[in-house]
Amino acid sequence: MTPEQQAEIDEQRAQSHQTRRATVPGMEEHLYTAHPVLDHGFIRVIDYMGDDAAICQAARVSYGRGTKAVSNDAGLIRYLMRHWHSTPFEMCEVKLHVKLPVFVARQWIRHRTANVNEYSARYSILDREFYIPAKCDLAAQSVVNNQGRGEALSGEEAARVLDWLRDDSNRAYDHYEAMISDTAPDGTPQAGLARELARMNLPANVYTQWYWKVDLHNLFHFLRLRADPHAQMEIRVYAEAMCRIVADWVPLAYAAFEDYRLGGASLSAKGVECVRRMVAGEEVTLENSGMSAGEWREFRRVVG
Amino acid sequence: MTPEQQAEIDEQRAQSHQTRRATVPGMEEHLYTAHPVLDHGFIRVIDYMGDDAAICQAARVSYGRGTKAVSNDAGLIRYLMRHWHSTPFEMCEVKLHVKLPVFVARQWIRHRTANVNEYSARYSILDREFYIPAKCDLAAQSVVNNQGRGEALSGEEAARVLDWLRDDSNRAYDHYEAMISDTAPDGTPQAGLARELARMNLPANVYTQWYWKVDLHNLFHFLRLRADPHAQMEIRVYAEAMCRIVADWVPLAYAAFEDYRLGGASLSAKGVECVRRMVAGEEVTLENSGMSAGEWREFRRVVG
Amino acid sequence: MTPEQQAEIDEQRAQSHQTRRATVPGMEEHLYTAHPVLDHGFIRVIDYMGDDAAICQAARVSYGRGTKAVSNDAGLIRYLMRHWHSTPFEMCEVKLHVKLPVFVARQWIRHRTANVNEYSARYSILDREFYIPAKCDLAAQSVVNNQGRGEALSGEEAARVLDWLRDDSNRAYDHYEAMISDTAPDGTPQAGLARELARMNLPANVYTQWYWKVDLHNLFHFLRLRADPHAQMEIRVYAEAMCRIVADWVPLAYAAFEDYRLGGASLSAKGVECVRRMVAGEEVTLENSGMSAGEWREFRRVVG
Amino acid sequence: MTPEQQAEIDEQRAQSHQTRRATVPGMEEHLYTAHPVLDHGFIRVIDYMGDDAAICQAARVSYGRGTKAVSNDAGLIRYLMRHWHSTPFEMCEVKLHVKLPVFVARQWIRHRTANVNEYSARYSILDREFYIPAKCDLAAQSVVNNQGRGEALSGEEAARVLDWLRDDSNRAYDHYEAMISDTAPDGTPQAGLARELARMNLPANVYTQWYWKVDLHNLFHFLRLRADPHAQMEIRVYAEAMCRIVADWVPLAYAAFEDYRLGGASLSAKGVECVRRMVAGEEVTLENSGMSAGEWREFRRVVG
Incomplete structure (x- = not known):
């Protein structure tokens, strides 16, 4: 600021x-x-x-x-x-x-x-x-969740990533500035690229x-x-x-x-049924729950 | 209030x-x-x-x-x-x-x-x-616009309309009250109709x-x-x-x-063309405007 | 149709x-x-x-x-x-x-x-x-739910309600027709009220x-x-x-x-906690649930 | 494809x-x-x-x-x-x-x-x-419109811009690939950066x-x-x-x-007034139009 x-x-x-x-x-x-x-x-x-x-x-x-x-x-x-x-x-x-x-x-x-x-x-x-992420936030692709992240990268790998992120950002911005400038790299005047075009060089x-x-x-x-x-x-x-x-x-x-x-949770109709059986003292397992493995895993996280 | x-x-x-x-x-x-x-x-x-x-x-x-x-x-x-x-x-x-x-x-x-x-x-x-509308606001159906109103009703017709509107409103409300009441018309107790049903008797x-x-x-x-x-x-x-x-x-x-x-107005492509011809001094009429009668009437209201 | x-x-x-x-x-x-x-x-x-x-x-x-x-x-x-x-x-x-x-x-x-x-x-x-509701659908105002209905009305009360609903609807429509008509009740011509006004006499x-x-x-x-x-x-x-x-x-x-x-249900954070305690064999009651009476009633409906 | x-x-x-x-x-x-x-x-x-x-x-x-x-x-x-x-x-x-x-x-x-x-x-x-824009689409920043483009860049300036756009895009993608890869540049295994992070290196x-x-x-x-x-x-x-x-x-x-x-156009209340005066044969200018210079320019584009 x-x-x-x-x-x-x-x-x-x-x-x-x-x-x-x-x-x-x-x-x-x-x-x-x-x-x-x-x-x-x-x-x-x-x-x-x-x-x-x-x-x-x-x-x-x-x-x-x-x-x-x-x-x-x-x-x-x-x-x-x-x-x-x-x-x-x-x-x-x-x-x-x-x-x-x-x-x-x-x-x-x-x-x-x-x-x-x-x-x-x-x-x-x-x-x-x-x-530029903090080093500790540079995480690997998750192996269980296709759209998530897993463990932090090792120091060496993280350092390499940070260098690339920093260098590419700065180079992109240098060229962004040079493209919209009214002065060419050799000091002579130039028209200067429209800002609506130059911005496309900047990373996400x-x-x-x-x-x-x-x-x-x-x-x-x-x-x-x-x-x-x-x-x-x-x-x-x-x-x-x-x-x-x-x-x-x-x-x-x-x-x-x-x-x-x-802090709440949603139960499916199957989940409601399983909770009722569990509260009534029945042993409910993935096999007799009627749920898929993924649903069961999420259900267990709710009912503990 | x-x-x-x-x-x-x-x-x-x-x-x-x-x-x-x-x-x-x-x-x-x-x-x-x-x-x-x-x-x-x-x-x-x-x-x-x-x-x-x-x-x-x-x-x-x-x-x-x-x-x-x-x-x-x-x-x-x-x-x-x-x-x-x-x-x-x-x-x-x-x-x-x-x-x-x-x-x-x-x-x-x-x-x-x-x-x-x-x-x-x-x-x-x-x-x-x-x-209940003011008497002067009781207008006849428009003869040029299917969804509009025209001249004010005559005194006698207006009076008849007002009587109906007042009477029907009051009777509807009397019955609304009687239906949701826990007392029947003869003074004995009654259950009383659910409000979500009774409301259907009330006019718009x-x-x-x-x-x-x-x-x-x-x-x-x-x-x-x-x-x-x-x-x-x-x-x-x-x-x-x-x-x-x-x-x-x-x-x-x-x-x-x-x-x-x-206070502004929208011109169609045809309207823009007509304005240009008029500004250039040409006589533009419904016939040589390319517009339908309805469009032309609305166009004339804009350009005077 | x-x-x-x-x-x-x-x-x-x-x-x-x-x-x-x-x-x-x-x-x-x-x-x-x-x-x-x-x-x-x-x-x-x-x-x-x-x-x-x-x-x-x-x-x-x-x-x-x-x-x-x-x-x-x-x-x-x-x-x-x-x-x-x-x-x-x-x-x-x-x-x-x-x-x-x-x-x-x-x-x-x-x-x-x-x-x-x-x-x-x-x-x-x-x-x-x-x-016009079926007689069996004419229910009393609910005593537990301010925006719901309870038991069906008695035959006599229901009959009275149906008469009012039918009569008021028909009278309102008779007057709606008479107001927009181009003929007055005595057979002489009249202007006829605008439809956008006449509709206000019709019930919901x-x-x-x-x-x-x-x-x-x-x-x-x-x-x-x-x-x-x-x-x-x-x-x-x-x-x-x-x-x-x-x-x-x-x-x-x-x-x-x-x-x-x-068929599913939503649990609050408190509800999740109670389910876990119940599954773990604990006796959970309204008093030790941390819920209000209304929440507890709804919660019991879920877990059975 | x-x-x-x-x-x-x-x-x-x-x-x-x-x-x-x-x-x-x-x-x-x-x-x-x-x-x-x-x-x-x-x-x-x-x-x-x-x-x-x-x-x-x-x-x-x-x-x-x-x-x-x-x-x-x-x-x-x-x-x-x-x-x-x-x-x-x-x-x-x-x-x-x-x-x-x-x-x-x-x-x-x-x-x-x-x-x-x-x-x-x-x-x-x-x-x-x-x-990567076609060379003819590489235009300079407009001098009259802050959010638009003007003339095409000269050949030399355009060539420079294209080189930067191509090079930076490719380098960014090379690094994107290298970051998410499970093989480090030296051929040893690496964890591979989460895709949700690696994408931030890609330009717009x-x-x-x-x-x-x-x-x-x-x-x-x-x-x-x-x-x-x-x-x-x-x-x-x-x-x-x-x-x-x-x-x-x-x-x-x-x-x-x-x-x-x-193909149509919108006129302001002032624009409607000016059109009426022009159609009536009056000479209307920026000065007696009541419009700002920008409005007048846009208005002239409509009425020709």
């Missing part, structure tokens, strides 16, 4: 206005601050709408914030979450400024129910910033940034998939940073989300 | 919090107040996110509110509107509480890109409130209410269609009430919307 | 074309036929896109239909369903023509991720067709119809909520009719849906 | 089934064939639903294909397009298999109302295929592929923006290839789209 950028942030944080709207002190504290993620990325809260009470207010279509006790709100929110009611959670909204590597952005954008304004590399010049670990706005229901859906241990680590760390923010924003809804989604 | 409801609203309006978020004084003034629409309906602003500057900030993916002059913001917003950029306008969001007749709600809900929590007539009991002019949350881009799309003179009057009055609110919320964006959408 | 409508349907069913597209014999059999639902409603398949193989083909982004055995497709589809992959199921699409009471349509339309063209009562005249049990197009993922989501025993019976019967159609269309996907969604 | 892929395509094209569904001979001809785009990309129609008649059928919510003449269908479709009716066009759907460079995919995916399954570089290994001109499914309304919206002369050439060529396919699929709807959208 440049001093100019930090100054802009500081200026925003110094402002204070009167409002009649629902306000959450914990979220006010987060506003505008850049929470670091990965080596050059961050997440910043730019704006938010609503709080735990707003969820209940919408569910009740009420005229005011209600005179209901907080305990009632907690119960209602848990009920709504347990029964998959989505519209009351849609009544809260958050807007974030995120800086993230392009390959993470490509996964992220698959969640379509959000609003996005991305920094345009047709219009502007990208910075020389690339995600280059950083981009965007404004991302999403409602709480869709954010929870994102977090359930991306804060999951099976998500790629480089997007999971963003999801985890958001989890901490959401816990400060709507603590009752977040607690229900943790209980019913993050 | 009952005194209890008014007290809840007053209590909300009396609150004031400190916030670091973008705040719009004109919108703060609207907050929670019920703007009357039709005979029993209203629109209330429950919450909002963003302002004109937030649109520009997102379009620029900037770190702060920027040091750009307001004149620059106006120019940028006009540019974005003219070139059909939608994502910067999606960065503003508004939440409304709306009370409206069911037949209006049925048109309204066809706009799918919004969040809705409607008062549940499975769960709760509807009030005895029906939209009964009032319902909902929380409706939408981003500015999709709200503009709604307003373009529903504030249009061809929209049914009973939904248009809601759209017009929202236009007045939006003008106070994001004055630059609303001015651009008025210029490029509400 | 009028003889003219039946003739149109028969004509469509008599046609046969050659196509290179994926085709499902079981679905071809359904095409255009009106499956009756409630007293005057129906569901008709108008078109469909894709089959079980198309789901796998999209998941694999493959060039052809693949040489994989059906058993592989079944395993892949079960894997995708178990892990909440949604996009491969979105690759199948179905278009239905549905006739349904307005109060059912109002619930249905809350599922926003579908395409809808509804019969316009601004433009056209509605038929004299109202949903009047039938409407629409074309509804949805992808398989979103259809499954709809069916999970609406084929559920807690859904209102009048929409559940439509969902059940669709379940039978989908089972003929994509049998592998439907079987996975039945196992993982319709 | 490999011989195996071509064989899969040929096998699909050789199949023929009987169907009762709407079928379009021109679209059957396209089915499965790969239409080349750019140097290694393509577009293939995988499936389609509906035709021109289906648009009218949905707009009329009719029971059959109707007995209306084609001329009536053309008029109705033009009316629907002119008045921005969107839902009837949503009743047609098309599924495409597209191979495209990543930087094009990143623009494309911003259109959110479509279904996508992309080839997973977490799961699979990408091919050594990169978009590498090819990816996806299945993309969209309804006709949203496809038209995409084509209006991306077949526009201001769109980046590398995505415009895909849009143009789709335009040719759509013209064969729904010729009436495509003709209306060409007339009202591709």
Whole structure:
């Protein structure tokens, strides 16, 4: 972050206005601050709408914030979450400024129910910033999961990978700069390649940034998939940073989300049947479960 | 509105919090107040996110509110509107509480890109409130437009219509009440019909209410269609009430919307060709325009 | 259904074309036929896109239909369903023509991720067709569930309700007809009220119809909520009719849906913990479960 | 395309089934064939639903294909397009298999109302295929449009750019292969980097592929923006290839789209006023138009 950028942030944080709207002190504290993620990325809260009470207010279509006790709100929110009611959670909204590597952005954008304004590399010049993993995060292809990673690479192999990632990123950026420059390598003037073309030389670990706005229901859906241990680590760390923010924003809804989604589990009809037999004292095995080996493995992870 | 409801609203309006978020004084003034629409309906602003500057900030993916002059913001917003950029306008969001007749709600809900929590007539009991048009609004079927209305009905015919609307509404509600009651007409106890069934007896002019949350881009799309003179009057009055609110919320964006959408016009390729010929001094008529009679009529309305 | 409508349907069913597209014999059999639902409603398949193989083909982004055995497709589809992959199921699409009471349509339309063209009562005249429940379906308000129904009404109370529903529907329609008529009750000419206004007199049990197009993922989501025993019976019967159609269309996907969604269950983190303790032989009760009474009741229904 | 892929395509094209569904001979001809785009990309129609008649059928919510003449269908479709009716066009759907460079995919995916399954570089290994522009397409940054391109580069500058693009792509891919290999450069065994990490070294001109499914309304919206002369050439060529396919699929709807959208123009309220003055014979200039210089330039392009 440049001093100019930090100054802009500081200026925003110094402002204070009167409002009649629902306000959450914990979220006010987060506003505008850049929470670091990965080596050059961050997440910043730019704006938010609503709080735990707003969820209940919408569910009740009420005229005011209600005179209901907080305990009632907690119960209602848990009920709504347990029964998959989505519209009351849609009544809260958050807007974030995120800086993230392009390959993470490509996964992220698959969640379509959000609003996005991305920094345009047709219009502007990208910075020389690339995600270079920490050595300990350089993992081998998983041998059990085709789309996951396994053990960390050995030191020598990791060093070789890091050299390639660093060198190729820098060379790509050198040429990117040289292509859009109005000066040729020999110092004579040149036209300079259009930015919309030059950008194609940059690798997927280059950083981009965007404004991302999403409602709480869709954010929870994102977090359930991306804060999951099976998500790629480089997007999971963003999801985890958001989890901490959401816990400060709507603590009752977040607690229900943790209980019913993050920490919960889904059972198939076969799984329900097996649980009933196990609770009744029967010995249930892969062979008499009716499940495939993969399903059984996942089922055992749930029932312990 | 009952005194209890008014007290809840007053209590909300009396609150004031400190916030670091973008705040719009004109919108703060609207907050929670019920703007009357039709005979029993209203629109209330429950919450909002963003302002004109937030649109520009997102379009620029900037770190702060920027040091750009307001004149620059106006120019940028006009540019974005003219070139059909939608994502910067999606960065503003508004939440409304709306009370409206069911037949209006049925048109309204066809706009799918919004969040809705409607008062549940499975769960709760509807009030005895029906939209009864003003006599001057009782218009005949249009003879030129299959889905529109023409001249006002004569006094006698209008009076007959009003009697039917009032009588049928009241009788339907009497029976609705009697069906869900735990007392039979003869005073003996009865089970009482489930509310989810009893509601089917109520006509489409009964009032319902909902929380409706939408981003500015999709709200503009709604307003373009529903504030249009061809929209049914009973939904248009809601759209017009929202236009007045939006003008106070994001004055630059609303001015651009008025210029490029509400007051603008679309020309077909044939229409562009005809305009060019007319500007060049040629006499263009239905016959040599290449248009159908309907297109020509609409084209003439544009070029005068 | 009028003889003219039946003739149109028969004509469509008599046609046969050659196509290179994926085709499902079981679905071809359904095409255009009106499956009756409630007293005057129906569901008709108008078109469909894709089959079980198309789901796998999209998941694999493959060039052809693949040489994989059906058993592989079944395993892949079960894997995708178990892990909440949604996009491969979105690759199948179905278009239905549905006739349904307005109060059912109002619930249905809350599922926003579908395409809808509804019969316009601004433009056209509605038929004299109202949903009048069978006597056995007239149930009392539930005493345990605020948004459900309980026991059937007694014969006398039910008879009274049916009389009101029938009389009010017919009177409302008589007046609807009289209002839009160009002849006054005394036989003299009148202007006739605009259809967009007259429709407001019709109750919520009047039938409407629409074309509804949805992808398989979103259809499954709809069916999970609406084929559920807690859904209102009048929409559940439509969902059940669709379940039978989908089972003929994509049998592998439907079987996975039945196992993982319709017949499955969700456990909270607390529920997972309780299951583990029960499987380990511990006596778990409401008191030592950490759950509320409502959660515990639902949990016991799962584990038996 | 490999011989195996071509064989899969040929096998699909050789199949023929009987169907009762709407079928379009021109679209059957396209089915499965790969239409080349750019140097290694393509577009293939995988499936389609509906035709021109289906648009009218949905707009009329009719029971059959109707007995209306084609001329009536053309008029109705033009009316629907002119008045921005969107839902009837949503009743047609098309599924495409597209191979495209990543930087094009990143623009494309911003259109959110479509279904996508992309080839997973977490799961699979990408091919050594990169978009290398033709020399004549290497253009300089535009001096009038910040997000566009201007004149072609000189031969020498173009040659330098091409060398960098080719060399960097190949080196990046060499290292990608070496990182995921189970053999180190010196021939000894190594673990091999996880594919989800190795992919980050590949530049944005590498090819990816996806299945993309969209309804006709949203496809038209995409084509209006991306077949526009201001769109980046590398995505415009895909849009143009789709335009040719759509013209064969729904010729009436495509003709209306060409007339009202591709070839049409939008006027602001100020623009309408200026047109009226010009048609009335007045001399209108930038100075007395009330427009900014940019608006005026665009306005002159419309009225000639």
